[in-house]
Amino acid sequence: MLDVAVIEEPAAAEASLDPIRAGILAALAEPGSATMLAARLGLPRQKVNYHLKELERHGLVELAEERRKGNVTERVYRATAASYVISPIVLAAVSPDPARSPDQLSARWLLALGSRLVQEVGQLLTGAARAGQRVASFGIDAEVRFASAADRAAFAEELARSVAALVGRYHDExxxxxxxxxxxxxxxxxxxxxxPRGPATDTPAPTPPAPPAPPEAAQENRR
Structure with a gap:
């Protein structure tokens, strides 16, 4: 079972968003048959069986084993991943494009960057899984509490300068x-x-210096 699977097909995304099927996926963190799932979820076995077949058709669950009980063969399923992420590629025609309105102080632009990150990393993970390889990546997750909007602005400026300096030092065209x-x-x-004690837009920070424009640097290898 994968830690995270990226859903890139619209039909698979639709299947995963159905409340019953989402419940089945969550329940299948531990393998189970239609009968076992029906008892866990309080649903008719026939209904669970139908949804299991749909989830299997879209690659969201897989057969773990078959158990013979008298004249009956019990099929035991498991989820293909512990959790799932729906890639923005599912809505490719309307997904946000960071190149449209680049603005370092725009929350919508930050959301567009995040959307592109999910899409690109998802494609890398999918390709790497098929090739039996790992994706080289690096991430930092931290929280910082600012005493004032001025401190936040100063932090943003210093961070932008630091990133620009690192990109300029290591970028090799x-x-x-x-x-x-x-x-x-x-x-x-x-x-x-x-x-919050104050509005999110209190004292807008000055625009931090933009880093140089090398070919888009990234958190994940392009494969």
Missing amino acids: STPAGRTHRVVVGLHQVPTTTA
């Missing part, structure tokens, strides 16, 4: 065997269930 990577750095408030 002339190496024939080199691989282009993409670097994505984002900064956003952590959503909370309580109202």
Whole structure:
């Protein structure tokens, strides 16, 4: 079972979004038959069996084993992954394009960057899985609490300068065997269930210096 599987087919995405099928996928973190799932989910076995066949058809579940019980063969299924991500490629015609309105201070642009990241990394993972290879990647996840909007602005400026310096130091346009990577750095408030003390747009930060424009640097190898 994979840790994460990326869904790139519209029909598979539609199948995974059905509430009953999503419940079956969650239940199949541990292998089970239609009879076992029916008991777990409180559904008729025939209904579970129908949805299992649809999930299997789209590659979201797979046969784990067959058990012979008297004259009956029980089919035991498992989910193909512990969790699933639907790639924006499913909505390719209307997915956000970061090249459309690049704006370092725009939350919508940050969302477009994230969408592209999911799409590209998903394609890399899918290709690597088929080839039996691993994807070389690197990620940083951190939280920082700013005392003021001015501190946030200063942080953004310093971060932009640091990234620009690193990109300029290591980018090599002339190496024939080199691989282009993409670097994505984002900064956003952590959503909370309580109202923040001030608006998210308090004292807009000045536009940080843009890094040089090498061929898009990245978090994942392009394969």
